[in-house]
Amino acid sequence: MTAYEIVAIGASWGGLHAVGTVLAGLDGSFGASVVVAQHRDGHDDQGLLPELLARRTALRVTEGEDKGPLAPGSVVLAPAGYHLLVEDRSVELSCEDLVQFSRPSIDVLFESVAEEYGERAIGVVLTGANPDGAAGLAAIARRGGHTVVQDPQTAERSEMPRAALAAVTPDAVLPLERIAPHLRRVCAEAA
């Protein structure tokens, strides 16, 4: 079995709590690198998001820097106003047009994760009020990656997980608090 090298997490409305909960359940022994596209206002949060998330997890949380490294057990967030992509095990940023009315866009991140990592990727769609992430999760599934969707009934906003479920039949649909244990288990089993 192929080991998973990357976990890509997408969230929008309600994402601060949801992403924080998933990251809180992972620790330094987690062998994959984590990338996160959380929709955020380009104007108003001056680097607050990484700080808030870092408080909830033992993992190192940083905002993506141009061509910065992706490392196992560390979390890279899409900066406000930039798309986050991955290439050659490092970060690529782009200020291209909004995708799904968003920059960062979850689809952009997930599609590049699918291309770069294929079956070594895990995609996770959490709470949100728009369909961003559905096409990206489908791309991860098409390339043989593992897919997880937050149970819409446990999501603060269910539109985003519902759109993902309409686009792909994921490997797991889980309530929020069971997502981190699931990630730990599938990564450990595949390693």
Next chain:
Amino acid sequence: MNPDDPERIEVDLLLEGVYRRYSYDFRGYARASLRRRLWRRAHEEGAKTLSGLQDRVLHDPAVMDRLLRDLSINVTEMFRDPGFFRIMREKVVPILRTYPYARIWNAGCSTGEETYSLAIVLAEAGLLDRVRIYATDMNDDVLARARQGSFALDKMGRYEENYQRAGGAGDMSRYFSTQDGQATFARSLSQGTVFAQHNLAQDAAFNEFHLIVCRNVMIYFARPLQERVHELFLASLVRFGVVALGHKESIVAPFEDRYDVLDAGEKLYRRKR
């Protein structure tokens, strides 16, 4: 992605073809976002693969024109990252003031929003008649638009907000006149500006500058091309000249020790010697 991945090979061949046929060199571009844009063009041209796109691009210059438009990122706004312009006023304007006459290079100026923002900051510092701005881009079409200095009026609300956050004095609207849904900036702002074609991936140094502003341009370049551009900047900067990069960019190795950090947050660097 593996080196033998068919799509990676297709991207390499397409970029090589574009370079040999049209002399535009995208071979050093960062691949993930480039691939997205190539695929967007492929879909719109009805090509099912990037090889199919290559076929169309090589045989039809009109397709190349459209591809060129896709490959030059022209997403920009006035006073984008207001904090940058605030720090410009605080830390860079005093440096420029020490020169009797200063040259500024706005590299990758796109449609000119950043150039006009810089001009406004310089005008408000009373420096506009003591500087020359060279605003360059690889794409002639966007330069033509930049020269006009007309931007969609419906964006001015947001730009005005940025301007206020950037420490603007009064209303930005005093710099433009409005007609037919366009805001056209005063000639006095751009008369000291030269808009010219220059491709960072291919062209050489062309002057010596006191300030180079190149924000969120090199994020589209892979490391080796970024190194080339930093080499170019060193060849284009006076001693103690300043370089401004985007929020998520840094001076790349091995050039970091050629600069002091002037402002860590706004990515301003000052050449040491």
